Amino acid sequence: MKLKELADQLGLSQTTVSRALNGYPEVNKATRERVSEAALKFGYSANANARRLAIGRIGAIGILMPRDRSERFGPHTSEFFSGLAEQLSLHEMDLLMSPSINNDELAAYRRLISSKRVDGIIVTGPTLMDERVAMLTEAKFPFVLHGRTNIAAPHAWLDIDNAGAFRQATSHLLDLGHRHVAMIDGLKGHTFSEHREMGYREALVERGLPVDPRFIVHERFSDETGFHEAQRLLSYAPHPTAILAGSMMTALGVFRAIRSKGYELGKEVSVIAHDDVFPYLNASNMVPAMTTTRSSIRSAGSRIAELLVRVLDGEPVENIHEIWPVELVLRQSSGPPIAPRR
Amino acid sequence: MKLKELADQLGLSQTTVSRALNGYPEVNKATRERVSEAALKFGYSANANARRLAIGRIGAIGILMPRDRSERFGPHTSEFFSGLAEQLSLHEMDLLMSPSINNDELAAYRRLISSKRVDGIIVTGPTLMDERVAMLTEAKFPFVLHGRTNIAAPHAWLDIDNAGAFRQATSHLLDLGHRHVAMIDGLKGHTFSEHREMGYREALVERGLPVDPRFIVHERFSDETGFHEAQRLLSYAPHPTAILAGSMMTALGVFRAIRSKGYELGKEVSVIAHDDVFPYLNASNMVPAMTTTRSSIRSAGSRIAELLVRVLDGEPVENIHEIWPVELVLRQSSGPPIAPRR
DNA sequence: GAAATTACTCAAAGCGCTTTGAATTTTTGC
DNA sequence: GCAAAAATTCAAAGCGCTTTGAGTAATTTC
Known part of the structure; x- marks a missing residue:
């Protein structure tokens, strides 16, 4: 079912239906409700590609999957992703996991941004002089870094202490x-x-x-x-x-x-x-x-998603830096040294 | 940089440039090379949304993230995803992780398919009578199930024994x-x-x-x-x-x-x-x-991605069933029972 | 009761790409 | 050397949506 068909069904124009669904004010309340109901009934939902093409926003953020096996895709990653996704769902955004090609990470990032499949990127596991960060700031593409790097260019990041x-x-x-x-x-x-x-x-x-x-x-x-x-x-x-x-x-x-x-x-x-x-x-x-x-790390993921949304909304990246304190939780595996009984 | 600009730069029509890039036969070899070079030089890459809108294929497959915390998003999941992504990269496809909304999984699946953001779906963690499988076959939406269900409708699946x-x-x-x-x-x-x-x-x-x-x-x-x-x-x-x-x-x-x-x-x-x-x-x-x-489970992910690609290529789902044998690897944690020394 | 507001609704123009069907150029056959 | 065939190239029509700028109907104002 497409917009036109839905509009025909309702005897309305496409414009009105589109506006009704997207919450524009110039639609009668009764009309809006009628439209919403019909959309629900027919299971209509805008074709994401057409919509994105029209509005110029993707509705997804990207994260690169390290191809290299165990390196960065361990249990941490899944928790982190989980946090991301949790937050993103509140903003109706998707998470696009793009695999890196031929282990050329930088190329993968370039492909991701030039093909306009994501609005922003989350960069993880930075090195001290992270070339990805350098490249992305250079390209002026919105991103948030999980961790820190010494690259001077201003960028948004969140790290733990x-x-x-x-x-x-x-x-x-x-x-x-x-x-x-x-x-x-x-x-x-x-x-x-x-x-x-x-x-x-x-x-x-x-x-x-x-x-x-x-x-x-x-x-x-x-x-x-x-x-x-x-x-x-x-x-x-x-x-x-x-x-x-x-x-x-x-x-x-x-x-x-x-x-x-x-x-x-x-x-x-x-x-x-x-x-x-x-x-x-x-x-x-x-x-x-x-x-x-x-x-x-799950909370960090969640927060980072939030920060990225703020970056996308135009907040200056200079303002977006967070260092989270880390709690030392004392339990039984640590204590004063005791000489071995021998 | 958009197609038109690139075409102008080259003094060619958009058609020719598009064809050259997409490997159509009716383009002179020399022209094709000239185009490829220019594309590389200007960092051109087709706007994914426009492209998808035009060809009607998305270039991404979806997987729903269980919102529910530990339930299904554990270390298994990350390994599985990793396998998926590895394989998908070979097909230049992305993996879209969509969070389920309000814990209503079925609604999330419906949204995913009606908004045309993915070509196919991977369904994991089925129950014996999995309503998602029923719904997706009903909707004739391509998917592969990781695991099995008793739902009779024909569908593609891969499971271990x-x-x-x-x-x-x-x-x-x-x-x-x-x-x-x-x-x-x-x-x-x-x-x-x-x-x-x-x-x-x-x-x-x-x-x-x-x-x-x-x-x-x-x-x-x-x-x-x-x-x-x-x-x-x-x-x-x-x-x-x-x-x-x-x-x-x-x-x-x-x-x-x-x-x-x-x-x-x-x-x-x-x-x-x-x-x-x-x-x-x-x-x-x-x-x-x-x-x-x-x-x-990583191999399973990889294989499932492959199977989904085959489904998308039109292979009948009836033919796509795999049961993987499971190896029993004997080591030291099992042995004949020994009465406790007391 | 006419004019000025206000509240809705609409037709049409993009968004950037692919692809059809036609036009042009080049090559081939005799 | 010329018609026919083959090889290229092109202009234009979508893909399904949003949004502009204009139009119509309903309401208020003087």
Whole structure:
């Protein structure tokens, strides 16, 4: 069913029907209701392409799917998407996931904007000098960055306080008496990872403690790397008595490594993990309950969608910056260091 | 840059330029090359909306995001999406994630198809009598179902052999000598969950063993429910000496419950989990390594995208049915039952 | 009661592309 | 060298919607 047919059915012009449906004021209330009812009855809904072509707005925002497998499409991503979609539904917007072609991300972004399939883009997982950000600002295409980059060009972003999170967690451990604290976080180059390392270092330096480069690990987030790296760390002498894990998945692996070495978690070796808050993996419910730096990635997604809508509505991107504090939630996986019973 | 401008630049008509770009045969080779080069140079790419309006094809397929939080948007979903996107990129198609409005899924589907934003739909997580399937076949809208339903109307689907997986796993455990085997799977009503229960029951009945309804648990997939339900199961006397877990997340919880009860995993209590194959959570890498029924959900996503493309190309849906066998991978979390050392 | 408002409604012009059917140029056959 | 065939190119008509600018009917004002 198309607009013309609906108009004919109703004995009205297309204009009137269109206006009635789009909430323009110059339509009689009774007429409007009649139209809405008929639309519902016939299941009419405007052809999105025609509509978009006419109004010049797409009604969708885009996000690029990293082709590269585990890299950035883990459980975080799905939570994040979920938050995005939740918010977007309130604005009747769709989320377009575009796969990157031939692993050439930049080309994929260009294609996305030049083919006018989205009104704006959400960029995730930035590096310190993120060329995508440079390109998009250059192209004047609306976007919001999840995370931060050092690219100077003004752009909208939302990030959590990664440095603060790791500084806080590290300080807490040091205050408990730990002297050898290690961190296993995401790959180098990504801003969040660098920021976390900064926070970690700051906490050590603040107390005049040395930084042992062997204790700083950058790897993919996974149960497996958590396990292997923690095993390696624990084989050093002296070994770390506390480990920061950059993700819950990593933490699961770290837990296992600690157990497999025969140490007691939260006593001989403490663990603090960063928790993006997954509905299916609850830190407080582990045994022992896991101390975490917590920040909901779903909420971030939701908020970012909101910010992007504001960008699209013309709000200057200079005004759109948010840093979310990260909560340190103390539970049983961290405590004062206790010498192994031997 | 629009078509007209590009044509003017080249001193050609829009028709010729359009044809050149779309690979029509009636364009001189030299001309075609000249056009392609210019398009590249000016960064021209057809306005997707206009193009779609003209040709009547969208170039995107849709998938509905369940609004309901943890229900169906877990780590499975992200893996599945990933597979979809990977395949779709080969066909230059996009994936449109549309959030369902007011939790009225059916309305969301209707909106999706009547507003012509997608060429086809992928439907996931069917129930035994799935009304979405009924509606979509009724509306003659192209779709592929991930999973199965009892709705008779012909439609394309791909499913894994859930019944077979659980039958096999259960049989294996029974053959090892277990007499009390429990299962913790997803929510009732979903086909996969029912099929798994069927498989489980078949294995018992085949051997003339009784089915204890207390040992059949249907719950959301999560670490937490795995933990709680397993604790409950293990508090019965006699308690199950083997537990089937419907997901890896559930299994993690079950592992913890077994440990917290002081049983040895793989000895006093065996566990077999269904593994959808996550890059960040590796069954073989756990301690003890986990016996699983394995089937990659990412591959399924990829294949389903392929099938949908075939449906769109006009292949009769009656021909498009696939059941994927599920592999039972024996590892250390399952073994013959051993009486607790007391 | 005529003029000025106000409240609706309408026909038609785009939005940027594809594609039809016709026109033009080039090539071929004899 | 000329007609016929083949190879290119073109102008114009949609695709289904929104929106402008104009028109008509209903209401108010003087």
